[in-house]
Amino acid sequence: MTGNASDAEASATVGALDELRRAQPNLRLLAAAADLEHYGRDWTRRWTPAPLAIALPVSNEEVQAIARWASAHRIAIVPSGGRTGLSGGAVAANGELVVSFERMNRVLDFNAVDRTLTVQPGIALEAVHRAAAEHGLIYPVDFAARGSCSIGGNISTNAGGIRVIRYGNTREWIAGLKLVTANGELLELNRGLIKNSSGYDLRQLVIGAEGTLGLVVEATLRLTDPPPASQVMLFAVPQMAALMRVFAACRKRLNLSAFEFFTDRALHHVLAHGAHKPFDEVSPYYVVTEFDAADEAQQQAALEVFEQCLNDGLVNDGVLSQSDAQAAALWRLREGITESLAPHKPYKNDISVRISAVPDFLDEMSSLLTREYPQFDVVWFGHIGDGNLHINVLKPAELADADFVAQCERVTKLLSEVLARHGGSISAEHGIGLVKKPYLSGTRNPSEIELMRGVRRVFDPQGLMNPGKLFD
Ligand code: 2HG
Ligand code: ZN
Numbered sequence: 001m002t003g004n005a006s007d008a009e010a011s012a013t014v015g016a017l018d019e020l021r022r023a024q025p026n027l028r029l030l031a032a033a034a035d036l037e038h039y040g041r042d043w044t045r046r047w048t049p050a051p052l053a054i055a056l057p058v059s060n061e062e063v064q065a066i067a068r069w070a071s072a073h074r075i076a077i078v079p080s081g082g083r084t085g086l087s088g089g090a091v092a093a094n095g096e097l098v099v100s101f102e103r104m105n106r107v108l109d110f111n112a113v114d115r116t117l118t119v120q121p122g123i124a125l126e127a128v129h130r131a132a133a134e135h136g137l138i139y140p141v142d143f144a145a146r147g148s149c150s151i152g153g154n155i156s157t158n159a160g161g162i163r164v165i166r167y168g169n170t171r172e173w174i175a176g177l178k179l180v181t182a183n184g185e186l187l188e189l190n191r192g193l194i195k196n197s198s199g200y201d202l203r204q205l206v207i208g209a210e211g212t213l214g215l216v217v218e219a220t221l222r223l224t225d226p227p228p229a230s231q232v233m234l235f236a237v238p239q240m241a242a243l244m245r246v247f248a249a250c251r252k253r254l255n256l257s258a259f260e261f262f263t264d265r266a267l268h269h270v271l272a273h274g275a276h277k278p279f280d281e282v283s284p285y286y287v288v289t290e291f292d293a294a295d296e297a298q299q300q301a302a303l304e305v306f307e308q309c310l311n312d313g314l315v316n317d318g319v320l321s322q323s324d325a326q327a328a329a330l331w332r333l334r335e336g337i338t339e340s341l342a343p344h345k346p347y348k349n350d351i352s353v354r355i356s357a358v359p360d361f362l363d364e365m366s367s368l369l370t371r372e373y374p375q376f377d378v379v380w381f382g383h384i385g386d387g388n389l390h391i392n393v394l395k396p397a398e399l400a401d402a403d404f405v406a407q408c409e410r411v412t413k414l415l416s417e418v419l420a421r422h423g424g425s426i427s428a429e430h431g432i433g434l435v436k437k438p439y440l441s442g443t444r445n446p447s448e449i450e451l452m453r454g455v456r457r458v459f460d461p462q463g464l465m466n467p468g469k470l471f472d
Contacts, residue, residue: 016073030054040092042083051092056103060217068184076464079211081150087433089210107131118220121152137223140167144335158208160429165385166257171207178218182460192220210431211466213459228294232327236283236317246314253301254291259385261287266337266381273340275332279317288334344394347408352388352428361422372411388428416442432470
């Protein structure tokens, strides 16, 4: 019986796809096995991709037609950008239609007076940086995946990155959005306005919604002036307890644009991946910080901060960049970490607490991880100046994937309890997706989750927009 029912469903779905082909003859649709595999997964690599097909629209009208068709046939949609996500938000493993924005990747407009850039969602972050630079401006959100992630994905996760300490998250830089809703309507949210006190800000609701409220088809991004010349400093830090004291010392004297940390285990992997060793001695912790250094006074202040930290025993050693090439080499030690760990199939945590809670949280977290992961290589790094830590647990080669994930999930449950006690979040910047779903209730209370469910139902009564992601 079940077999017959699902056969009937499958043939109805194939029929529906034919109908879409006939109705939209110019819409590119892919259904070859290699394409289903390629577009059905993201960087998590945990789920077996199994989408129905891949649509590659080129216009808002095509996206609207897809949404109307999906709604009529009750077919789920998974929006897809660069698929660099680390929480499974772009995974299509259940016969969904993947809507890839790969071909909607253009800059549509630059407005010099408003200082905005209007782009399609499939444009890579790096291409946005280049487009802003052509006009002598910057789009300040930045992180290592800049070359392959897309703005649509950045918006859907409210991406953070390495400049949050100065510029904030993606949310701060979105002046307006166009959204195709589940029933195929095109909404213009906030229309690039700076001031708009006219009720609920639906634009902000869509940012970070992981594609559950509709399909972002256009974004108007705010741009700003480039920062003054900067320098990068790397510190070797002898103790965990010194990290936030170094942060306080830097923040007091310098105008910071980044404050990141990593451990000796992270350095080990990034060096094995081709980076250059910064110091002769190994330290348990390292900090990379970038700050304005446009004049001698600012450069002198950096040296004084370093000397002060050295005298106070907060750092053991330091390097100050003297050229762009040196700055890039120092940044590589931090930005190369994710890539260097990828071959070890890491289980990832992306957590945050308030900056003031970092020292106590770090203490508790480190005892938990030492106790629970005695046998695993555990690598910490991240945006400690924002209270955001990345923990990557590396899979021992001999351990089966499922056993490894099960062990890490058990510890993540404990970690989410520690986070709840410290008022933190189970996802700082990667999103909830599929990976963090079981822990959402540690970060959001039941009434909040119920409200989120209600909002989702209003936008998408049939539950077709990225179903199974964020919450069920
Ligand atoms: C970073 O900060 C990214 O480099 C990736 O958010 C973090 O790989 C990770 O866990
Ligand atoms: Zn990060």
